[in-house]
Amino acid sequence: xxxxxxxxxxxxxxxxxxxxxxxxxxxxxxxxxxxxxxxxxxxxxxxxxxxxxxxxxxxxxxxxxxxxxxxxxxxxxxxxxxxxxxxxxxxxxxxxxxxxxxxxxxxxxxxxxxxxxxxxxxxxxxxxxxxxxxxxxxxxxxxxxxxxxxxxxxxxxxxxxxxxxxxxxxxxxxxxxxxxxxxxxxxxxxxxxxxxxxxxxxxxxxxxxxx
Numbered sequence: 001x002x003x004x005x006x007x008x009x010x011x012x013x014x015x016x017x018x019x020x021x022x023x024x025x026x027x028x029x030x031x032x033x034x035x036x037x038x039x040x041x042x043x044x045x046x047x048x049x050x051x052x053x054x055x056x057x058x059x060x061x062x063x064x065x066x067x068x069x070x071x072x073x074x075x076x077x078x079x080x081x082x083x084x085x086x087x088x089x090x091x092x093x094x095x096x097x098x099x100x101x102x103x104x105x106x107x108x109x110x111x112x113x114x115x116x117x118x119x120x121x122x123x124x125x126x127x128x129x130x131x132x133x134x135x136x137x138x139x140x141x142x143x144x145x146x147x148x149x150x151x152x153x154x155x156x157x158x159x160x161x162x163x164x165x166x167x168x169x170x171x172x173x174x175x176x177x178x179x180x181x182x183x184x185x186x187x188x189x190x191x192x193x194x195x196x197x198x199x200x201x202x203x204x205x206x207x208x209x210x211x
Contacts, residue, residue, distance in 0.1 A: 016078075020074075020075065020078055023071050023074055023075055024071075024075060024195060026067075026071055027068060027071040027072065027075065027195070028196055028200070028204075030061055030065055030067070030068045030071070031056070031058065031061050031068070031174070031175070031196070031201075032201060032204055032205070034060045034061045034064070034065060034068075035056050035057050035058050035059075035060050035061045036054070036055075036056055036201050036205065037054070037055045037056070037057060038053060038054055038205060039053055039054075039055070040053040046149050046177075047149050047150060047152065047153070048149050048150045048179065048180070054198065054201075054202065056147050056175050056177070056198070056201065058094065058146035058147055058174055058175060059093075059094065059097075059146065062094075062097040062098055062101070062146060062174075063097050069097065069101045070101070070105070072098055072101045072102070072174070073101030073102045073103075073104055073105035073106075074105050075195060076088070076098065076101070076102040076105075076144070076172060077102050077105040077106050077109065077113070079172060079193065080102065080113065080142050080169075080170070080172070081106075081109075081111065083140070083142060083169045083170060084140065085113055085140050085141060085142045085169055086113070086114070086135060086136060086139035086140045086141060087113065087114050087115070087116050087133060087135045087139050087140075087141040087142070087166070088102050088103060088113050088114075088115055088116070088141065088142045088143075088144060089115050089116035089117055089118060089131075089133060089141065089143070089144065089157075090117075090118055090143045090144045090145055090153075090154065090157045091118045091120065091145075091153045091154070091156055091157040092117050092118065092119060092120060094145060094146040094147070094153070095117075095118070095143070095144045095145060095146065095157070096115075096117055098144045098145075098146060098174065099115035099116065099117075099144050100115050102115070102144070103115035114133055114134050114135065115133060116131055116132060116133025116134075116135055116141070117131070117132045117133060118130065118131055118143075118156070118157040118160050118161065119131070119132065130160050130163070130164065131160060131161065131164050131166075135164075135166065137165060138165055138166065138167065139166045139167070140166070140167045140169050141161055141166045141167065141168055141169065142168075142169050142170050142171075142172055143157045143158055143161065143168055143170070143171045143172070143190075144171075144172050144173070145157075145171065145172070145173040145174070146173070146174050146175070147173065147174065147175045147176075147177060148171075148173040148175070148176050148177060148181035148182075148192075148194065149177045149179050149180070149181060150179060150180045150181060150184065151171075151180060151181030151182070151183075151184035151185055152184075154171045154173070154181065154184075154185065155184055155185070155188060158171065158185075158188060158190055168190055169191070170190065170191045170192070170193060171185050171190050171191070171192045171193075172192075172193050172194070173192070173193070173194040173195070174194065174195055174196065175194060175195070175196050175197065175198065175201075176192075176194035176196070176197045176198065177197075177198045178197050178198055178199060
């Protein structure tokens with residue numbers, strides 16, 4: 001019989017930095033292999049309306065790779081643990097698996113941070129909640145994104161959370177395409193952090209192609 005591990009083993013403080021760096025490196029490799037697409041002959045249309053030969057389809061990783069799901073949750077949990085957040089979530093669909101992964105890992109550490117979902121459209125029946133999840137009034141929340149381009153999706157989630165009376169502590173993304181997103185969040189008074197940038201993937205891709 002396989003034993004189910006329901007909590008994580010304690011780690012000495014001086015090892016955390018190296019362990020998290022290793023997790024980040026592994027996640028980057030998985031994202032590059034599964035989610036980074038370079039297609040100069042058939043450019044992609046981005047959410048901004050611009051075209052690009054490069055696309056980062058994070059859902060191929062966040063929804064389809066169990067090891068990556070753990071790594072995402074682990075890295076985000078340690079990022080937000082210092083913020084004393086009451087919830088983590090964002091605009092459905094891209095944010096959903098990321099928020100759930102982080103919430104799951106927080107439970108393994110016995111410091112649970114509930115996940116929530118910001119609807120794109122409010123249902124015309126039932127509770128008609130714009131935000132689904134168990135958040136306390138005035139909750140301090142972190143908004144997550146898979147890929148930030150213009151920041152429109154993230155800002156929509158921020159605006160909805162603020163309208164519901166929640167305090168948005170930070171917008172957190174897996175990948176920043178380094179376009180308008182960061183400036184948009186900063187203008188709205190929301191700190192922004194991404195684990196990776198498009199430049200990281202382009203540099204790695206050039207290195208791989210030169211071998």
